[in-house]
Amino acid sequence: MDFTTLKSLKPSAYEDAAGGYQAAVAMASRTKDEIENGIAAALRGSLRGEAAEAALRELGQLRKNFHYIQIECGLVSTALRAFAADVLPAKRKLDAAVADAVARAFTVGPGGSVGYPAAGAEVDGRLPKGGAANGTTDETARAVNRQAAGFDPNPNLAYAQDCADRIASAIEEATAVDRKWAPHLRRLEADDDLTVSAADLADAADDMDNLRGAAASYLDDLKAPPKDATPEANAAWWHALTPEEQADYLALFPDRVGAMDGLPSDVRDEANRTVLDERRGRYQLELDAIPPEPADRLRALGPDVVAYSDEWLAWRDKYKDRKEHLEASLKGMDAIQARFDRTGSGLPEAYLLGFDPEANGDGRVILANGNPDTADHTAIYVPGTKSKLSRIGDGDTFGDLGRSERLWATSQSMAPDRRISTITWLDYDAPDDIPHATMSSYSDKGGPTLREFLDGNKTAHEYSTGSSAHTTVIGHSYGSTVVGVATRSGGMLDGSMADDIVVAGSPGMRVDRAADLGLRPGHVWAMGASWDDQVVRQGGRLVGLGDNLTIPTDESFGGNIVESDSTDHSGFWNRNSTSLRNQAAVVTENFEKVELE
Amino acid sequence: MKDFEVPVRDAEKVQQATERKSSQIMELLGMKGKLTQSGALPSPCSEDGSESGTLQAYHPWSVYGVPNEELTSAMGRLRERLPKNGWRIIKEGPDGTASKAPQIVADSTDKEFSADIRLSVEPAGSDKTSLIEVTVVSACFRKQK
Numbered sequence: 001m002d003f004t005t006l007k008s009l010k011p012s013a014y015e016d017a018a019g020g021y022q023a024a025v026a027m028a029s030r031t032k033d034e035i036e037n038g039i040a041a042a043l044r045g046s047l048r049g050e051a052a053e054a055a056l057r058e059l060g061q062l063r064k065n066f067h068y069i070q071i072e073c074g075l076v077s078t079a080l081r082a083f084a085a086d087v088l089p090a091k092r093k094l095d096a097a098v099a100d101a102v103a104r105a106f107t108v109g110p111g112g113s114v115g116y117p118a119a120g121a122e123v124d125g126r127l128p129k130g131g132a133a134n135g136t137t138d139e140t141a142r143a144v145n146r147q148a149a150g151f152d153p154n155p156n157l158a159y160a161q162d163c164a165d166r167i168a169s170a171i172e173e174a175t176a177v178d179r180k181w182a183p184h185l186r187r188l189e190a191d192d193d194l195t196v197s198a199a200d201l202a203d204a205a206d207d208m209d210n211l212r213g214a215a216a217s218y219l220d221d222l223k224a225p226p227k228d229a230t231p232e233a234n235a236a237w238w239h240a241l242t243p244e245e246q247a248d249y250l251a252l253f254p255d256r257v258g259a260m261d262g263l264p265s266d267v268r269d270e271a272n273r274t275v276l277d278e279r280r281g282r283y284q285l286e287l288d289a290i291p292p293e294p295a296d297r298l299r300a301l302g303p304d305v306v307a308y309s310d311e312w313l314a315w316r317d318k319y320k321d322r323k324e325h326l327e328a329s330l331k332g333m334d335a336i337q338a339r340f341d342r343t344g345s346g347l348p349e350a351y352l353l354g355f356d357p358e359a360n361g362d363g364r365v366i367l368a369n370g371n372p373d374t375a376d377h378t379a380i381y382v383p384g385t386k387s388k389l390s391r392i393g394d395g396d397t398f399g400d401l402g403r404s405e406r407l408w409a410t411s412q413s414m415a416p417d418r419r420i421s422t423i424t425w426l427d428y429d430a431p432d433d434i435p436h437a438t439m440s441s442y443s444d445k446g447g448p449t450l451r452e453f454l455d456g457n458k459t460a461h462e463y464s465t466g467s468s469a470h471t472t473v474i475g476h477s478y479g480s481t482v483v484g485v486a487t488r489s490g491g492m493l494d495g496s497m498a499d500d501i502v503v504a505g506s507p508g509m510r511v512d513r514a515a516d517l518g519l520r521p522g523h524v525w526a527m528g529a530s531w532d533d534q535v536v537r538q539g540g541r542l543v544g545l546g547d548n549l550t551i552p553t554d555e556s557f558g559g560n561i562v563e564s565d566s567t568d569h570s571g572f573w574n575r576n577s578t579s580l581r582n583q584a585a586v587v588t589e590n591f592e593k594v595e596l597e
Numbered sequence: 598m599k600d601f602e603v604p605v606r607d608a609e610k611v612q613q614a615t616e617r618k619s620s621q622i623m624e625l626l627g628m629k630g631k632l633t634q635s636g637a638l639p640s641p642c643s644e645d646g647s648e649s650g651t652l653q654a655y656h657p658w659s660v661y662g663v664p665n666e667e668l669t670s671a672m673g674r675l676r677e678r679l680p681k682n683g684w685r686i687i688k689e690g691p692d693g694t695a696s697k698a699p700q701i702v703a704d705s706t707d708k709e710f711s712a713d714i715r716l717s718v719e720p721a722g723s724d725k726t727s728l729i730e731v732t733v734v735s736a737c738f739r740k741q742k
Contacts, residue, residue: 346636396652396740397639406655409635413657416633417726572653572711572734576640592696
């Protein structure tokens with residue numbers, strides 16, 4: 001960085017380049033979405049067999065490549081904009097100093113020195129001669145120069161010195177900005193192989209962390225997100241940002257943007273998918289770096305006496321918990337990715353509205369089938385005991401994720417001309433077992449979080465369509481207790497929390513009457529669960545999860561009691577199918593189609 | 598059937614077979630209409646709905662977008678044709694809901710599938726669309742690993 005460089009530097013050129021990278025981000029994002037929701041989905045929906053599987057694997061890798069491009073180009077774009085913003089004051093200072101010099105008919109040399117002509121009162125019949133001032137940023141040197149200028153009969157010297165000093169300052173400031181940003185931009189150079197590996201994604205996460213620090217002052221100038229964080233405030237903030245500002249926040253803070261209730265679902269989805277891929281990269285690297293468990297776990301202390309070996313104990317103390325946590329988190333991430341890979345085989349686009357393997361102890365995952373911002377009918381399913389990120393898509397029927405998928409298909413079938421969105425919401429620390437489930441502290445924390453999410457849902461839908469969807473909240477076992485607490489958590493928006501509430505296998509909702517949930521009469525629906533946890537239900541009653549020992553399947557609760565049995569059917573129709581159909585009837589406002597007990 | 602008596606099956610094949618049964622029912626309805634896009638999904642059979650255990654293929658779909666009379670006559674056509682096409686009618690008549698929808702419950706004669714078909718006729722001026730709702734489920738099985 002020198003005078004010539006700074007003189008010719010155009011911050012706008014960097015902003016234009018940032019725009020170019022942003023266009024690459026948009027392209028990569030569209031392409032990755034098209035691969036998942038278009039090409040791969042169509043392939044899954046129509047072809048089977050080994051060739052199709054191989055093609056889908058390649059497509060999966062291609063999708064990952066495009067996502068990586070999206071992430072990294074987003075960071076480059078932000079870095080370039082932040083650099084341009086950081087260097088602009090220095091550039092302006094230099095230009096102003098040069099302009100002042102030129103205005104006084106001074107000349108600026110290639111090194112930044114300022115030449116000045118003869119001027120002033122004649123001494124011995126001659127004008128005091130001109131010269132050149134060399135700028136300095138050193139305070140002592142400046143003081144000396146000021147003194148010299150004071151003695152010099154040519155008044156131009158003082159002015160020229162001032163210009164030269166300002167030029168020197170500008171160059172020094174610009175040099176600091178250049179030195180700060182060059183390494184960051186160099187870091188963002190990609191390696192030249194065609195595989196996006198776990199290391200590459202972990203690297204992208206590091207790039208992001210580094211840039212956050214470097215871009216701090218640039219970001220301070222951007223409007224910061226609101227501190228009180230109501231969904232309405234979040235939405236207002238987001239929609240007031242320019243597209244560039246939104247892109248910058250998305251690039252640097254995907255974890256925060258992804259967790260902000262009130263923001264559009266496609267934005268949260270974009271953000272959380274970035275977090276998902278980066279975390280997977282980091283966790284996989286960390287897991288790979290853990291040394292193998294020592295084979296010799298035990299050592300003999302004597303005949304018939306064994307103890308754990310020191311080597312194994314050391315390994316256990318250092319690594320065991322972390323390894324289990326990494327493996328559990330990766331399992332949950334795989335389940336989420338598997339859902340993305342199911343788009344097209346009878347399922348709509350997936351939106352990852354929340355993701356954090358470290359939240360709530362057991363992780364956060366909020367995943368929607370179909371876009372809730374534009375849905376006519378939205379269902380939010382709150383799972384119960386034993387729910388955690390690592391199990392979210394467990395087993396042959398895909399666990400809690402699978403439940404929402406089947407509800408989506410059933411609801412779409414009942415209301416074929418409507419847009420449906422079903423959401424699996426796990427954003428609370430679910431109790432691990434029935435004895436723990438009797439403690440109400442889990443729901444006390446989970447209730448307000450659920451309320452905020454639902455308010456955010458409403459807000460995002462309003463911004464998108466100007467209206468609201470018909471919303472049904474479905475709580476299974478302990479999830480229903482969370483729902484009950486949520487209805488009594490101060491909502492930021494007027495009105496009830498939801499239009500309909502369905503509870504299955506509820507051990508109590510912390511209220512003793514349906515009316516206390518704040519919904520219109522007749523819009524609370526209770527059923528026993530297919531997995532018939534009478535133990536949970538009656539146990540919940542006894543330990544007071546229902547007020548006055550009342551649980552929702554009691555007649556005195558005042559809700560609609562929904563049929564859960566399937567004996568009236570034929571061989572293979574079971575309680576799951578009955579319960580799905582009844583839930584779908586409520587979700588789609590086909591209340592006369594609900595089978596009541 | 599007890600859990601240990603349940604056969605092991607290739608889940609994809611069961612899903613495809615279920616979808617074929619749905620196609621057959623669509624043919625037997627003998628009508629043109631709009632169809633929901635869906636595939637058969639795996640669904641738990643066991644009471645506790647847990648991840649280790651038996652499952653079945655579950656395929657809900659509906660046909661809509663035609664006048665009520667067409668739907669009604671298609672339903673009648675289906676009722677006639679099912680017994681001649683490998684199905685045994687288990688139950689028919691109004692279903693047990695407030696809507697009293699005409700319902701047919703049938704099992705395939707090879708005892709591998711069940712179907713639940715319901716006609717839903719909306720009055721003129723309703724904002725809901727009339728439709729025939731079909732749910733086909735397969736027999737329970739254990740997934741071949």
